[in-house]
Amino acid sequence: MSMRFSVEGLDQHYGSAQVLRQIGFEIAPGECLAVLGRNGAGKSTLLKCLMGLLAPSAGTIRIDGADATAWSPHRRSRAGLAYVPQGREIFSELTVGENVEAAARAHGTYGTPAMDEAIDLFPVLREMWRRPGGALSGGQQQQLALARALVTQPKLLILDEPTEGIQPNIVALIGEVLRALKGRLSILLVEQYLDFAIDTADGFVILSRGAIVEAGRAETMTRDHLSRFIAV
Numbered sequence: 001m002s003m004r005f006s007v008e009g010l011d012q013h014y015g016s017a018q019v020l021r022q023i024g025f026e027i028a029p030g031e032c033l034a035v036l037g038r039n040g041a042g043k044s045t046l047l048k049c050l051m052g053l054l055a056p057s058a059g060t061i062r063i064d065g066a067d068a069t070a071w072s073p074h075r076r077s078r079a080g081l082a083y084v085p086q087g088r089e090i091f092s093e094l095t096v097g098e099n100v101e102a103a104a105r106a107h108g109t110y111g112t113p114a115m116d117e118a119i120d121l122f123p124v125l126r127e128m129w130r131r132p133g134g135a136l137s138g139g140q141q142q143q144l145a146l147a148r149a150l151v152t153q154p155k156l157l158i159l160d161e162p163t164e165g166i167q168p169n170i171v172a173l174i175g176e177v178l179r180a181l182k183g184r185l186s187i188l189l190v191e192q193y194l195d196f197a198i199d200t201a202d203g204f205v206i207l208s209r210g211a212i213v214e215a216g217r218a219e220t221m222t223r224d225h226l227s228r229f230i231a232v
């Protein structure tokens, strides 16, 4: 179920401002790569390029060896990428159930055991099933956004700061879910919460002013070392 995903020489500009510079990395099947960096380092921009929401000005994105750089977001999603943006972007007028079911229908997984399995990861969603998405707390909305991504049976789950503004017990639940999912799918985690990233990631990439300033396997990175790159 997991994919080989890689990026080479990726540049991105907003007008004349260069926001990403020669970004390159690979995510091995089933592994979690964490991207760390201070506010404004270019993390969200990178994820948008990977999803096809922004066109990079240079570079190549590969999915299982195929050049996916020019693929539409829809085609990337079909190929197994799922993206949970910062702020979650759930449909607040639709019920929890409708949010999840719409995603499953769009990916042909509606009514399958895979759909139920993804929902069961977050018990609160069954309790809130008929409530509008907008009535959920931030932590509940994050769980909904994750379930909505997971019912599509992604091969690579791309998460933009999933712990932001969320209470500790839900952060712990999300961490458990991600660690249980690793191996079955790959994860690209943008995170400012260092301990969460350390508990979850197999490898790190650190962005500063749009460039990778450090990269390596989790075992070779100490907390002290990593914290230098994200402390404000």
Ligand SMILES: Nc1ncnc2c1ncn2[C@@H]1O[C@H](COP(=O)(O)OP(=O)(O)OP(=O)(O)O)[C@@H](O)[C@H]1O
Pocket (backbone or CB within 6 Å): 014, 019, 037, 038, 039, 040, 041, 042, 043, 044, 045, 046
């Ligand atoms: N639409 C835009 N137009 C122009 N500049 C932008 C735009 N979006 C982001 N930027 C700039 O690009 C740089 C990178 O922003 P980006 O949001 O990718 O950083 P980030 O690392 O995700 O930060 P944060 O954690 O605050 O979201 C910043 O300097 C930001 O001001």
